[in-house]
Amino acid sequence: MAAAVEIEGLTKSYGSSDGEVRAVDWLSFRVEQGEVFGFLGPNGAGKTTTVQILMQVIFPTSGSARLLGKPLGDLESRSQIGYLPELCQFHSHLRADEFLDFHGRLYGMPAGARRKRIDEVLELVGLSENRKSRIRTFSKGMMQRIGIGQAIINNPRLLFLDEPASALDPMGRRDMRDLLMSLKDRGTTVFMNSHLLSEVEMTCARVGIMNRGKLVQVSDLKSMIKPGHTVEIRAAGITDRVMEQIRDLAKRVQQDDGCLMVTVDKEELLSHLARMIMESGANLMEFTPRQMPLEEAFLQLIQESDA
Amino acid sequence: MKTWALARFTVKEAVRGKAMIAGLVISLLYLALVPAFSSPSGGNAIVGDEQMRIAASREFLNFALGGLNFIGMFLAIFTTLGTIYSEIERGTIVTLVTKPISRVQLIAGKWLGHVMLMAAYVIIMGLALWLSVALGSGMLVWRFFPALMLVCLNVITMVSLTLAFSTVLPVVANAVFVFLMMVITSNLRIVHAIGETSQNAVIMVAANLFRMVLPVGEVNDLAGRIMLGQTQASNLMGVSPSAFTPRAWSFLYELVYLSALLMIAVLLFQKKDLS
Ligand SMILES: Nc1ncnc2c1ncn2[C@@H]1O[C@H](COP(=O)(O)OP(=O)(O)OP(=O)(O)O)[C@@H](O)[C@H]1O
Numbered sequence: 222m223a224a225a226v227e228i229e230g231l232t233k234s235y236g237s238s239d240g241e242v243r244a245v246d247w248l249s250f251r252v253e254q255g256e257v258f259g260f261l262g263p264n265g266a267g268k269t270t271t272v273q274i275l276m277q278v279i280f281p282t283s284g285s286a287r288l289l290g291k292p293l294g295d296l297e298s299r300s301q302i303g304y305l306p307e308l309c310q311f312h313s314h315l316r317a318d319e320f321l322d323f324h325g326r327l328y329g330m331p332a333g334a335r336r337k338r339i340d341e342v343l344e345l346v347g348l349s350e351n352r353k354s355r356i357r358t359f360s361k362g363m364m365q366r367i368g369i370g371q372a373i374i375n376n377p378r379l380l381f382l383d384e385p386a387s388a389l390d391p392m393g394r395r396d397m398r399d400l401l402m403s404l405k406d407r408g409t410t411v412f413m414n415s416h417l418l419s420e421v422e423m424t425c426a427r428v429g430i431m432n433r434g435k436l437v438q439v440s441d442l443k444s445m446i447k448p449g450h451t452v453e454i455r456a457a458g459i460t461d462r463v464m465e466q467i468r469d470l471a472k473r474v475q476q477d478d479g480c481l482m483v484t485v486d487k488e489e490l491l492s493h494l495a496r497m498i499m500e501s502g503a504n505l506m507e508f509t510p511r512q513m514p515l516e517e518a519f520l521q522l523i524q525e526s527d528a
Numbered sequence: 529m530k531t532w533a534l535a536r537f538t539v540k541e542a543v544r545g546k547a548m549i550a551g552l553v554i555s556l557l558y559l560a561l562v563p564a565f566s567s568p569s570g571g572n573a574i575v576g577d578e579q580m581r582i583a584a585s586r587e588f589l590n591f592a593l594g595g596l597n598f599i600g601m602f603l604a605i606f607t608t609l610g611t612i613y614s615e616i617e618r619g620t621i622v623t624l625v626t627k628p629i630s631r632v633q634l635i636a637g638k639w640l641g642h643v644m645l646m647a648a649y650v651i652i653m654g655l656a657l658w659l660s661v662a663l664g665s666g667m668l669v670w671r672f673f674p675a676l677m678l679v680c681l682n683v684i685t686m687v688s689l690t691l692a693f694s695t696v697l698p699v700v701a702n703a704v705f706v707f708l709m710m711v712i713t714s715n716l717r718i719v720h721a722i723g724e725t726s727q728n729a730v731i732m733v734a735a736n737l738f739r740m741v742l743p744v745g746e747v748n749d750l751a752g753r754i755m756l757g758q759t760q761a762s763n764l765m766g767v768s769p770s771a772f773t774p775r776a777w778s779f780l781y782e783l784v785y786l787s788a789l790l791m792i793a794v795l796l797f798q799k800k801d802l803s
């Protein structure tokens with residue numbers, strides 16, 4: 222089966238007065254069909270630029286990509302792709318149902334299928350009661366909802382969402398999550414740019430992290446947040462000398478209200494650490510390996526790649 | 529079908545625009561007032577013998593058609609001005625180009641929408657003028673229709689020109705550029721006349737050549753020739769390059785010209801970054 226997304230040496234540079242800016246720099250990776258893929262990175266990393274190239278809103282300086290096994294711009298595969306842009310700028314004089322109908326037409330959907338699907342989609346994005354309202358009267362979150370609506374009107378096999386939940390309220394986020402799960406169950410590939418790491422943690426199986434136009438890491442979410450080499454230590458009677466030893470051993474030590482957060486490089490060092498505390502005569506009460514949450518992994522990766 | 533959906537959408541959008549309301553007001557005023565501004569004999573067309581009445585009807589329709597040509601081209605410019613550029617600025621173009629339509633289809637759909645709207649406008653206005661004469665004086669001026677088709681062609685050319693440049697020029701710049709081109713190429717008769725009085729053949733030939741930069745002026749003259757029955761070969765073919773007579777093939781040239789404009793529009797838009 223062809224990959225849903227296949228990117229090869231994709232580069233986009235913008236010329237500016239003080240030289241060239243590489244928004245995307247020699248990017249290569251794959252997303253398989255059926256995956257829910259989270260695409261992360263700090264502001265200006267190049268996430269939106271990447272998706273815009275894939276959707277041919279803009280054109281790459283060099284490199285190539287394939288979607289659903291077809292070169293970019295292939296209309297046949299395009300009709301199986303949905304896209305929610307980062308900025309929801311729509312023809313706002315249209316009413317919600319007219320808007321969906323127009324986009325259904327652009328997907329080449331026949332009238333009957335459109336009518337049925339419009340009802341479904343309005344329900345899915347929670348805008349059934351606003352079907353006759355003009356989009357210009359919508360709030361930011363409603364705008365994002367109708368934007369998601371036009372992206373899924375065609376029952377896409379591949380869906381690009383550029384920060385789909387940024388303006389959604391808590392209910393909206395939960396609806397979004399449910400929607401993603403039901404899409405995943407139907408085998409839809411989802412490619413999602415996001416800053417909401419908790420959302421990504423709950424929905425994505427694999428993530429790619431970008432920084433300054435380059436891919437820093439692509440991996441399973443599980444392996445990225447696997448029981449790390451961070452432990453939470455609660456102990457009484459740790460002397461300054463022991464503290465010193467711990468600092469020498471650890472990569473990072475954080476201290477907050479009576480609890481030590483220690484990160485080491487290698488797993489073996491953990492037992493060494495425990496023994497050291499015990500042998501010093503301190504009273505070790507708690508020694509818990511901590512899951513490194515995505516946020517921590519993310520911040521660490523970005524820091525490392527910046528260095 | 530997708531192109532058609534876009535064309536329909538474009539018509540609806542253009543009809544909503546302010547240009548259309550202004551256009552409607554201008555058009556109604558024009559229909560009401562044009563009899564008063566036509567030649568004096570036009571007003572008296574009812575009296576006099578058959579020959580005079582025919583001549584007067586033709587003269588009136590010729591005059592009215594000249595006005596319609598101008599108003600039609602003017603409206604074509606104003607309804608088409610921002611058709612691509614404003615969508616890029618507003619960001620709405622993104623939801624269009626990311627659908628399964630090619631950029632060629634997008635240009636085609638937009639063009640078709642504006643052309644349908646403006647062609648319908650010219651034909652309805654033309655019919656209204658023709659019927660007013662037919663009912664008013666009983667004269668059925670059939671040669672009006674080929675002339676009306678030429679006016680239609682002019683309006684479509686202006687749509688194509690404005691659309692082509694709306695891929696790269698912001699609304700105001702496009703308006704100024706297209707309007708100037710239209711006014712200059714429609715008034716080269718004056719330049720030609722200067723050449724004639726100063727007996728400068730270069731100026732005369734240049735004026736004639738320059739009409740090809742935008743052939744709407746020349747084709748409008750051709751429509752006038754048809755109305756006045758001056759279509760004999762001697763009037764149209766083999767004219768000297770310095771004579772300011774519309775060339776019969778100018779409308780064919782205009783067809784090629786507007787096709788070229790559409791190709792330019794596609795070339796300018798095909799690989800354009802839209803963000
Ligand atoms: N049209 C442009 N001209 C010049 N530079 C641009 C242009 N578009 C984007 N850039 C630059 O490319 C880089 C990547 O931008 P992009 O929008 O892809 O980032 P992002 O990862 O989506 O960020 P965010 O999280 O803020 O949405 C930025 O440094 C930006 O300044």
Ligand SMILES: [Mg+2]
Nearest residue numbers: 268269270307
């Ligand atoms: Mg972005």
